[in-house]
Amino acid sequence: MNFSYLSHLDCPQCGETYDANDIQQLCVCGSPLLVRYKLDRVKQELKREDLLSRKADLWRYHELLPVSDPLNVVTLGEGMTPLLELPKLAEDYGITTLLMKDESLVPSCSFKARGAAVGVSKAKELGVRKLAMPTNGNAGAAWALYAARAGIEATIVMPLDAPKITRSEVALAGARLYLVNGLISDAGKIVAQEVGQNGLYDASTLKEPYRIEGKKTMGIEIAEQLGWEMPDVILYPTGGGVGLIGIYKALQELQEIGWVEGKLPRLVAVQAEGCAPIVKAWEEKAERSEFWPNSTTAAFGINVPKALGDFLVLKAIYETEGAAVAVSDEEMSVEQEKVARLEGAFICPEGAAAFAAARKLALAGWITEGERVVVLNTGAGIKYPESVQVNPPLLEVGEFISPIEQGK
Numbered sequence: 001m002n003f004s005y006l007s008h009l010d011c012p013q014c015g016e017t018y019d020a021n022d023i024q025q026l027c028v029c030g031s032p033l034l035v036r037y038k039l040d041r042v043k044q045e046l047k048r049e050d051l052l053s054r055k056a057d058l059w060r061y062h063e064l065l066p067v068s069d070p071l072n073v074v075t076l077g078e079g080m081t082p083l084l085e086l087p088k089l090a091e092d093y094g095i096t097t098l099l100m101k102d103e104s105l106v107p108s109c110s111f112k113a114r115g116a117a118v119g120v121s122k123a124k125e126l127g128v129r130k131l132a133m134p135t136n137g138n139a140g141a142a143w144a145l146y147a148a149r150a151g152i153e154a155t156i157v158m159p160l161d162a163p164k165i166t167r168s169e170v171a172l173a174g175a176r177l178y179l180v181n182g183l184i185s186d187a188g189k190i191v192a193q194e195v196g197q198n199g200l201y202d203a204s205t206l207k208e209p210y211r212i213e214g215k216k217t218m219g220i221e222i223a224e225q226l227g228w229e230m231p232d233v234i235l236y237p238t239g240g241g242v243g244l245i246g247i248y249k250a251l252q253e254l255q256e257i258g259w260v261e262g263k264l265p266r267l268v269a270v271q272a273e274g275c276a277p278i279v280k281a282w283e284e285k286a287e288r289s290e291f292w293p294n295s296t297t298a299a300f301g302i303n304v305p306k307a308l309g310d311f312l313v314l315k316a317i318y319e320t321e322g323a324a325v326a327v328s329d330e331e332m333s334v335e336q337e338k339v340a341r342l343e344g345a346f347i348c349p350e351g352a353a354a355f356a357a358a359r360k361l362a363l364a365g366w367i368t369e370g371e372r373v374v375v376l377n378t379g380a381g382i383k384y385p386e387s388v389q390v391n392p393p394l395l396e397v398g399e400f401i402s403p404i405e406q407g408k
């Protein structure tokens with residue numbers, strides 16, 4: 001048995017195939033490339049039960065991951081996050097079963113660690129010494145930390161407004177960090193110039209094929225944690241859309257090797273009203289999105305005005321009869337508080353967007369009685385300290401809580 005059943009790369013736009021043993025970026029046609037495996041052999045040689053004795057991290061699915069030699073695995077223990085029941089919130093929404101896949105509990109406190117773990121491991125296997133990427137913060141933090149562990153030099157460019165903690169993570173890991181007074185799309189232009197000039201490995205979203213593979217493990221885990229049954233709906237806060245593309249790819253691969261059957265869950269892309277290109281495209285039944293001018297939202301991870309893989313996100317939504325929903329920043333912060341008060345979870349603004357969308361879809365009757373719904377909380381709320389404003393009373397030493405306050 002092989003560690004990986006990697007076969008080759010292919011283009012979802014023009015069908016061209018590529019050798020996965022060489023460094024590949026985009027297809028010549030400009031599309032992202034997808035990783036393909038020898039699934040017929042996986043089907044014959046691997047059983048679901050074989051997983052039971054393995055470690056509770058994402059590398060338990062190594063046959064369906066692209067790293068060929070286990071010595072190239074760069075891990076900080078990522079994966080197998082809780083799939084938590086939220087009964088009080090479920091009742092509040094009028095949803096029969098509501099589950100949170102909680103990605104706050106991975107290294108660097110966002111699900112970006114999954115893409116970084118697999119992306120950096122494969123880069124190491126391919127002999128990459130230097131990589132560069134634009135980021136809204138969390139991806140840069142994760143890639144800088146995993147690159148440090150792999151001994152790869154990282155150059156990271158992020159908007160000035162990106163969450164400050166991610167700057168610290170990147171800098172502490174010893175990466176070259178640059179801020180840009182603009183959006184992630186502007187950071188992307190700077191990286192493209194740097195890549196062209198200095199021959200760096202371009203680790204921008206979907207410009208290397210392996211980040212999707214790390215993120216797809218969220219989909220495999222959800223299936224395994226539900227005893228290889230499918231939920232009815234999965235909601236995902238969508239920026240570049242890699243998580244959604246990955247979850248869809250994972251579920252299709254699991255179908256192909258016969259580990260799950262029946263109808264796939266309806267996939268829901270959730271965006272912010274201030275940056276909703278996928279929602280607009282879905283409403284217009286379009287195949288691709290258009291650049292969203294002057295995008296703005298406090299949910300920084302989903303501030304992506306134009307995603308390279310938009311057509312793959314939209315395809316996943318159409319093919320699963322899913323939906324795309326926009327929520328306001330106000331709705332996000334209301335929901336963030338609600339989740340903390342009812343269930344004790346301090347979720348990130350992006351995760352709060354997905355919860356707000358679940359509430360809307362239940363209210364609209366799109367989610368129906370008896371359905372099982374999974375919401376991705378993509379990161380920890382504590383990475384965004386400025387998302388919550390508090391003003392507690394300050395007591396001087398010797399001063400005590402007044403009876404009026406106590407009675408509150």
Ligand SMILES: *Cc1c(COP(=O)(O)O)cnc(C)c1O
Pocket residue numbers: 110111112138139237238239240241242243244301302348350351378379
């Ligand atoms: C990056 C990010 C997202 C969006 O993920 P994509 O896979 O790019 O759509 C959502 N939430 C958080 C916290 C993120 O950092």
Ligand SMILES: [Zn+2]
Pocket residue numbers: 011012013014015016027028029030031
């Ligand atoms: Zn192509």
